[in-house]
Amino acid sequence: MIKAGYEQFVEKIAKQAGLDREQIERRIDAKRAKLSGLISKEGAAQVVAAELGINFDKQKVKVSELLTGMRKVSVTAKILEAYPVRNFKKGDKEGKVATMLIADETASVRTVLWDIKHIKLVEDGVVSKGSVVEIKDASVREGELHLGSISSIDISKENIDAVKTAEILQEKILADIKQNDRARVRATVVQVFEPRFFAVCPECSMRLTQEGNRFICSKHNAVAPTNRAILTAVIDDGTENIRAVFFSDSLCKLISIKEGEIEMLKDANFFLQKKNELLGKEIWLDGRARTNKLFGNPEFVVSDVSEINIEELIAKLEK
Ligand SMILES: [Zn+2]
Known part of the structure; x- marks a missing residue:
């Protein structure tokens, strides 16, 4: 499943840069060789994308295409699990955080809600296990999807029947x-x-x-x-x-x-x-x-x- 995500990502870079796949792959290999293999394929692909001036802001992607570092991405996915809202205390900061596992037909991803408005939707059961949601302007951090105050989460009219539960873990x-x-x-x-x-x-x-x-x-x-x-x-x-x-x-x-x-x-x-x-x-x-x-x-x-x-x-x- 990781491979699928990576390959789609390479394809996306190629399409946006107007180059073919092989050229992008050669650049990725060169980048990795230069760094003596100390960077993952995904990491090298992100560096190459950045060098080509490509960013994935404001794009709608599939879950398997989510990669750490992406900002303001949108996905439509089904909630497989909505975990109980937790209270946290960090220094003198107190707050709530909600986590869920969402998936579409390509992969699943852990999703973290930080905004009190979004958390309330979970607490009130407006979004719950089984809901199909449209998430906008979220960012990907360490392989998780994070929703902050600029993000939105709404019930989608779309239907997702066959979800893929395998989680995308980055190499x-x-x-x-x-x-x-x-x-x-x-x-x-x-x-x-x-x-x-x-x-x-x-x-x-x-x-x-x-x-x-x-x-x-x-x-x-x-x-x-x-x-x-x-x-x-x-x-x-x-x-x-x-x-x-x-x-x-x-x-x-x-x-x-x-x-x-x-x-x-x-x-x-x-x-x-x-x-x-x-x-x-x-x-x-x-x-x-x-x-x-x-x-x-x-x-x-x-x-x-x-x-x-x-x-x-x-x-x-x-x-
Ligand atoms: Zn017991």
Whole structure:
């Protein structure tokens, strides 16, 4: 899905610049070569667009075409999820923020509302899950769509039936990743630490406290615990290294086991075997950067892991 977004973007640049695709792609490759590959394709494409004097202000785009740095863009999309409005306090500033997940037939994107008028529409249920909305003059920051006071959000007359739920995550290099960035990175596993295990409530997934041999949920009292594991690794992409954190789903994907098999990791030999398989392996990781609450260091919380398609990489290199 990232590829689709990128390719549409290249096409858009080519069309607006009156050049053909190959010329734009050559400029992008040259830009990346000049920066020793330290910039993503998308990043290089934006630099090339800017150099050609193209801006995407006031344009109506598809969700898959949204790229960080775009301002005053318009999209029509369906609300897949409207999350509860949150209050925040930053220094002496207090305010509200609403987040939603919207999608059209090309991709989905996290959308953040900062304006009190827009937030009220969510609170009053005027816009809610399932609504098709027309968003105007929004900006794209770190792969999210942001609506401020100059933006608008209105119920659209359009109908969107088939939405694509895959999120567009931008490819990034680790050196460029900042707190709260959601991104896709290609990196090598350079260290794997022993997993930690904990018990959660099967009903509400909250952590349980152990009293003797009973496990207690603060809501559901004594329950039969579900075991979860957390595994930390260090990943490196040549620009930076960071601790990557894997929970149930992403952990199972990382070491190719089924969810019910997570306890197998308690076996030291099994863990060692998996660890040795992982060390030196290069993979794609989708996730979000955050600061570890306990230690204050940055970490990348992995939501998805995928294998690198060697053929795709070779094709790219041959270009
Ligand atoms: Zn519970």
